[in-house]
Amino acid sequence: MVIPALEVRDLSVTYGKFVALHDVDLEVAEGEIVALLGASGSGKSTLLRAIAGLEPVAAGDIRMHGYSVVATPTHERGCGMVFQDGQLFPHRSVGRNIAYGLETTGMPRAARAERVAEMLELVGLEGYESRSVATLSGGQAQRVALARALAPAPQMLLLDEPLSALDRALRERLSVELRDIIRAAGISAVHVTHDQQEASAIADRIAIMIDGRIGQIGSREELLGAPASTEVRDFLGADGRVRGRIVAQRPTTTQVELLDVVTEVRGMRGEPGDEVSLRIS
Numbered sequence: 001m002v003i004p005a006l007e008v009r010d011l012s013v014t015y016g017k018f019v020a021l022h023d024v025d026l027e028v029a030e031g032e033i034v035a036l037l038g039a040s041g042s043g044k045s046t047l048l049r050a051i052a053g054l055e056p057v058a059a060g061d062i063r064m065h066g067y068s069v070v071a072t073p074t075h076e077r078g079c080g081m082v083f084q085d086g087q088l089f090p091h092r093s094v095g096r097n098i099a100y101g102l103e104t105t106g107m108p109r110a111a112r113a114e115r116v117a118e119m120l121e122l123v124g125l126e127g128y129e130s131r132s133v134a135t136l137s138g139g140q141a142q143r144v145a146l147a148r149a150l151a152p153a154p155q156m157l158l159l160d161e162p163l164s165a166l167d168r169a170l171r172e173r174l175s176v177e178l179r180d181i182i183r184a185a186g187i188s189a190v191h192v193t194h195d196q197q198e199a200s201a202i203a204d205r206i207a208i209m210i211d212g213r214i215g216q217i218g219s220r221e222e223l224l225g226a227p228a229s230t231e232v233r234d235f236l237g238a239d240g241r242v243r244g245r246i247v248a249q250r251p252t253t254t255q256v257e258l259l260d261v262v263t264e265v266r267g268m269r270g271e272p273g274d275e276v277s278l279r280i281s
């Protein structure tokens with residue numbers, strides 16, 4: 001039998017009388033990346049925090065590599081975490097941020113420096129050791145946060161909206177990089193996001209969270225092809241809107257230029273680059 005990296009069974013988390021998570025089941029295989037995708041307040045961060053040991057559990061079990069960790073304190077669970085705003089230490093250099101988790105392990109200085117250099121290479125920031133974190137761009141700061149989380153070779157990586165403070169173009173580029181870095185590190189990861197595109201760019205499977213429950217879990221194609229409920233279909237549909245920009249406001253209509261839309265059209269011939277006009281109905 002293959003033991004999953006993470007098993008969550010019948011997990012409930014409550015805040016007073018409010019039940020934030022109801023009987024949640026989730027399995028993450030060794031080396032697998034699973035996204036928790038859902039509307040605001042659906043319980044994504046609560047589930048991630050419970051896995052990390054930052055939220056007390058009212059009922060159920062959390063197992064990592066076969067061992068229950070519900071009674072294990074956060075710092076002994078071996079989870080590397082990355083948050084939305086990086087939360088880098090402002091007075092430490094890039095290198096000393098990445099070394100943070102290694103300093104408490106008693107690792108000798110030379111080995112620490114070697115590990116920091118290895119992590120900088122992994123995230124594509126070779127030579128940044130001495131830089132002040134105040135001089136980094138948002139994307140670079142998140143790469144440093146990722147390097148810091150991966151440096152102590154955690155059992156599992158937990159990402160809470162790691163790209164949502166970045167603009168869309170950077171988010172799309174970094175999604176692919178993030179996936180490649182996690183793959184190269186060979187680690188299992190749980191990734192919280194409210195962005196469907198980001199979830200499908202990074203994760204192997206997507207768990208759709210609705211009101212404190214996992215509504216369905218599968219690849220994006222599986223979810224879109226056979227949504228298990230109207231809530232799942234509505235969530236995926238609502239997120240699949242087409243982006244546009246208002247070009248002109250007329251007395252009775254608004255002219256909208258559609259952005260990023262590529263569509264298949266039958267019965268038309270032309271060369272790439274030709275301008276065309278389509279009626280959407």
Ligand SMILES: Nc1ncnc2c1ncn2[C@@H]1O[C@H](COP(=O)(O)OP(=O)(O)OP(=O)(O)O)[C@@H](O)[C@H]1O
Pocket residue numbers: 015018020038039040041042043044045046047194
């Ligand atoms: N410390 C708390 N005390 C009381 N209620 C809380 C607490 N933390 C979260 N909640 C509630 O639990 C529910 C789930 O919150 P959670 O932060 O997990 O949602 P989320 O899906 O991560 O949302 P978002 O995308 O907005 O971050 C929400 O209704 C929230 O108001």
